[in-house]
């Protein structure tokens with residue numbers, strides 16, 4: 001299938017025509033992690049569609065220091081986990097977490113997230129290394145190899161080869177366009193988001209059905225799929241009695257952007273595939289993730305994770321912390337009563353491991369609400385103010401017009417017990433804000449571009465003409 005062009009015309013990779021690279025190392029390449037021989041053929045690369053497909057097997061030459069991984073337990077026992085979107089924020093931390101614990105990991109990513117930054121003039125606060133460097137460094141630091149495949153899951157030929165070659169026991173699917181504001185920039189980006197996310201997920205389902213029928217799909221959804229109903233939010237399903245009859249049905253969804261709606265469509269497609277083809281699936285309706293540090297991403301500067309604080313990809317908490325670090329008032333959108341679920345990145349990686357270790361049954365579509373605490377935007381601002389004071393910062397708060405269409409004062413009570421029952425022990429925000437975020441904002445203060453923090457996308461406008469320059473917050477001035 002021809003790939004979809006990323007709006008703006010740039011190929012979804014940092015280098016337009018990467019050369020096929022193949023590094024091999026004999027020693028240290030564990031049998032469980034070794035890519036089967038048939039995977040070693042060079043992959044065809046497709047340039048016409050702006051999709052670039054190349055395969056990189058990256059392995060390091062030597063172990064240079066004691067890896068954190070070697071102190072970790074090896075509960076993974078070589079189980080094979082494909083991480084789609086493994087160069088992204090959650091995916092990178094998860095890939096290292098699992099690799100450190102003895103899972104054989106393959107990262108699949110087309111690097112479109114890095115392209116979005118290039119197109120919009122954005123940048124992560126923390127300086128992240130290219131994916132090849134990251135993977136190679138991990139091999140050196142941890143003595144564990146990660147299989148890396150650069151390509152687009154909307155390209156079924158690429159995906160099916162990757163799945164057949166790696167033979168995953170589980171696919172963790174993070175590989176989507178994940179910003180609500182990005183999906184509201186203009187028509188092209190709304191269409192891109194839904195195409196990329198819905199078709200990519202459909203391809204993953206077909207690849208599992210066809211080539212890995214026993215594989216467990218762990219798919220990242222979002223708490224934003226539910227919207228903000230005036231009743232308690234359940235974990236995926238609700239039992240309803242109507243006109244004297246009772247049924248348990250998927251919980252009603254009310255996505256608040258074209259991005260959130262792409263996740264709603266994904267969930268419906270996965271539910272159907274689990275019924276029709278007996279796919280085992282877990283939908284993780286994740287809350288807003290914060291934090292930069294996991295044990296593995298902090299093991300070396302080249303492994304550091306990204307920290308988005310801009311008006312398109314940054315979340316309220318990340319923005320507030322950066323604003324606190326530079327003495328800018330925290331900009332609360334509207335009344336600030338918007339309430340959502342949150343979790344630390346260290347809990348995200350644990351949740352994924354828990355989901356993999358306790359797989360859904362074949363034909364089961366299981367839904368977990370993946371967050372640990374809920375806060376309103378005003379509560380977040382108060383926590384940043386309080387914790388900022390501990391770090392010697394004078395933090396002010398101000399309200400700005402809300403660019404989104406959303407309830408600013410509403411009931412919110414979402415269940416989130418199933419991951420706890422399976423053993424999740426949460427890190428709590430008020431105990432960890434300084435270590436998780438503030439210390440990074442202060443350490444990389446010189447890289448902060450305050451122009452990037454302003455609201456960049458207005459939900460009420462979303463033009464059919466290109467909205468890139470309006471959203472290119474760095475380019476406004």
Ligand SMILES: NC(=O)c1ccc[n+]([C@@H]2O[C@H](COP(=O)([O-])OP(=O)(O)OC[C@H]3O[C@@H](n4cnc5c(N)ncnc54)[C@H](O)[C@@H]3O)[C@@H](O)[C@H]2O)c1
Pocket residue numbers: 084085086087088089090091108109110111112113114151152153154173174175176177178196200220221222223286287288289290315
């Ligand atoms: N970060 C959060 O707070 C949060 C909250 C709720 C849900 N989620 C979900 O978790 C997942 C990961 O989020 P994230 O913050 O790590 O996002 P991210 O943008 O940092 O990472 C996504 C990765 O997927 C890759 N990708 C996108 N489309 C692809 C495609 N067609 N083929 C191959 N690779 C592709 C991107 O290049 C990127 O590296 C997303 O599905 C997101 O919707 C994230």
